[in-house]
Amino acid sequence: xxEVEWTRRPKPEELRVGLISWAGSYLTFEAxxxxxxxxxxxxxxxxTWEILVSNEHDAQAVVRLRGLQGLYLxxxxxxxxxxxxxxxxxxxxxxxxxHRNGKWTxxxxxxxxxxxxxxxxxxxxxxxxxxYHMWTPRPALHVHVILYSxxxxxxxxxxxxxxxxxxxxxxxxxxxxGFLLHFQDGCYHLETSAHFFLSHLDxxxxxxxxxxxxxxxxxxxxxxxxxxxxxGMLYPQGTRLLLGLGSKPHRGEEWFVxxxxxxxxxxxxxxxxxxxxxxxxxxCAASEHITPMSLFQFECDDESPTLQLRAANGCYLAQRRHxxxxxxxxxxxxxxxxxxxxxxxxxxxxxxxxxxxxxIDNGLLMANATVPGPNEEFGIRLxxxxxxxxxxxxxxxxxxxxxxxxxxxxxQPDCIHLLPxxxxxxxxxxxxxxxxxxxxxxxxxxxxxxALNFCIELHGSNLLTVLAPNGFYMxxxxxxxxxxxxxxxxxxxxxxx
Numbered sequence: 189x190x191e192v193e194w195t196r197r198p199k200p201e202e203l204r205v206g207l208i209s210w211a212g213s214y215l216t217f218e219a220x221x222x223x224x225x226x227x228x229x230x231x232x233x234x235x236t237w238e239i240l241v242s243n244e245h246d247a248q249a250v251v252r253l254r255g256l257q258g259l260y261l262x263x264x265x266x267x268x269x270x271x272x273x274x275x276x277x278x279x280x281x282x283x284x285x286x287h288r289n290g291k292w293t294x295x296x297x298x299x300x301x302x303x304x305x306x307x308x309x310x311x312x313x314x315x316x317x318x319x320y321h322m323w324t325p326r327p328a329l330h331v332h333v334i335l336y337s338x339x340x341x342x343x344x345x346x347x348x349x350x351x352x353x354x355x356x357x358x359x360x361x362x363x364x365x366g367f368l369l370h371f372q373d374g375c376y377h378l379e380t381s382a383h384f385f386l387s388h389l390d391x392x393x394x395x396x397x398x399x400x401x402x403x404x405x406x407x408x409x410x411x412x413x414x415x416x417x418x419x420g421m422l423y424p425q426g427t428r429l430l431l432g433l434g435s436k437p438h439r440g441e442e443w444f445v446x447x448x449x450x451x452x453x454x455x456x457x458x459x460x461x462x463x464x465x466x467x468x469x470x471x472c473a474a475s476e477h478i479t480p481m482s483l484f485q486f487e488c489d490d491e492s493p494t495l496q497l498r499a500a501n502g503c504y505l506a507q508r509r510h511x512x513x514x515x516x517x518x519x520x521x522x523x524x525x526x527x528x529x530x531x532x533x534x535x536x537x538x539x540x541x542x543x544x545x546x547x548i549d550n551g552l553l554m555a556n557a558t559v560p561g562p563n564e565e566f567g568i569r570l571x572x573x574x575x576x577x578x579x580x581x582x583x584x585x586x587x588x589x590x591x592x593x594x595x596x597x598x599x600q601p602d603c604i605h606l607l608p609x610x611x612x613x614x615x616x617x618x619x620x621x622x623x624x625x626x627x628x629x630x631x632x633x634x635x636x637x638x639a640l641n642f643c644i645e646l647h648g649s650n651l652l653t654v655l656a657p658n659g660f661y662m663x664x665x666x667x668x669x670x671x672x673x674x675x676x677x678x679x680x681x682x683x684x685x
Contacts, residue, residue, distance in 0.1 A: 206235045216228045250281055337445075456473075579683065
């Protein structure tokens with residue numbers, strides 16, 4: 189099998205950052221005043237900026253900052269800042285400089301003045317650089333990430349048995365390739381899927397500490413580099429590509445592409461056998477056990493009901509002649525797009541010719557049925573997600589010491605451990621080992637004694653809905669309380685994971 193490149197162009201959400209001032213507050217767009225401030229203490233939608241690069245060279249780039257509303261950060265002649273559309277080709281352009289300590293400075297191209305904050309207001313007044321002009325970039329993508337090394341063409345993989353992290357996974361289909369990127373006190377802690385932390389000693393340790401805190405350098409395009417703040421850089425070393433601290437990276441070995449963790453699933457037929465790739469491209473329900481060839485990357489546009497399934501051989505499932513479905517498709521082929529239908533946590537796939545995918549007598553996958561039946565329903569299970577980290581419109585789902593109910597506006601998330609029950613049905617277990625419980629008001633507590641059934645349906649590559657045990661969809665509420673009271677799927681019911 190020829191080598192397949194698994195990297196892709198960065199998605200817009202992977203180019204977004206929050207910018208933290210010297211005072212620890214975030215650059216924020218205040219919609220009701222059409223002003224820009226630096227008062228917010230957390231990273232939300234109003235604190236998220238997309239970095240649009242027009243020219244980049246070494247340690248600097250010419251950029252514009254665009255908010256999620258589609259408007260730009262603009263510097264006026266009097267040094268004040270506003271939010272709108274550029275009036276000229278240079279209006280809203282800043283010279284972004286990357287400093288060795290990981291900080292950014294933004295200098296207005298027109299006036300030559302630096303973007304700064306007094307701890308509340310934001311303006312461009314001074315041409316003399318100082319500490320007040322320094323901004324710390326914080327990637328705004330979901331905290332569940334993968335790290336890709338462009339130099340070695342492999343992904344980072346945690347090895348709990350050896351207590352190490354290797355950069356040797358050609359395909360990011362294993363749960364060990366996923367990491368949680370925690371931001372605390374200006375530093376980052378890298379947590380594995382088994383809940384260990386990478387330390388300065390190149391080993392995995394059970395608890396975060398100063399020895400697991402890394403400084404991050406961020407470049408537009410999703411590139412990041414991690415250091416210990418004392419000259420040591422994190423990069424793959426030796427013949428086995430151990431991820432560890434060193435002082436002499438070569439050819440940009442210290443740079444990783446930071447991407448959100450992809451979604452890999454397994455599909456099971458009504459005979460309880462997994463769909464697998466056999467003889468390189470044929471798709472057959474033949475295996476009673478999950479193998480790497482039973483895993484498929486779930487790629488779905490949240491604005492379209494169509495789905496692509498990418499196999500571990502790097503190719504996509506595609507409908508071919510005589511209604512056969514094989515794994516030899518390419519990304520833009522129309523034959524690789526299948527319409528998705530959900531039925532109580534089970535998935536039904538409709539091919540481009542309108543027929544539904546099912547298993548025929550010899551076990552092969554075919555697009556035969558004009559009306560779906562039990563043979564066209566597949567059980568679906570998350571294959572590389574032992575837990576969920578959910579982010580909604582107002583923040584992450586988590587617990588707070590000030591409240592006994594689950595919240596949905598947290599800056600730091602809780603992990604929801606998944607205990608598979610039936611296909612599409614899971615029990616939610618809190619970090620302390622207790623189960624999620626639901627009240628008569630549709631709110632949640634994380635210390636239940638009994639396991640309850642939650643139904644998960646995927647609505648995008650990294651988007652899902654949760655049907656709670658009371659029969660309502662779980663949603664985020666502006667008050668910050670997590671609720672299950674929605675009969676229909678609204679924007680507040682969609683969760684990024």
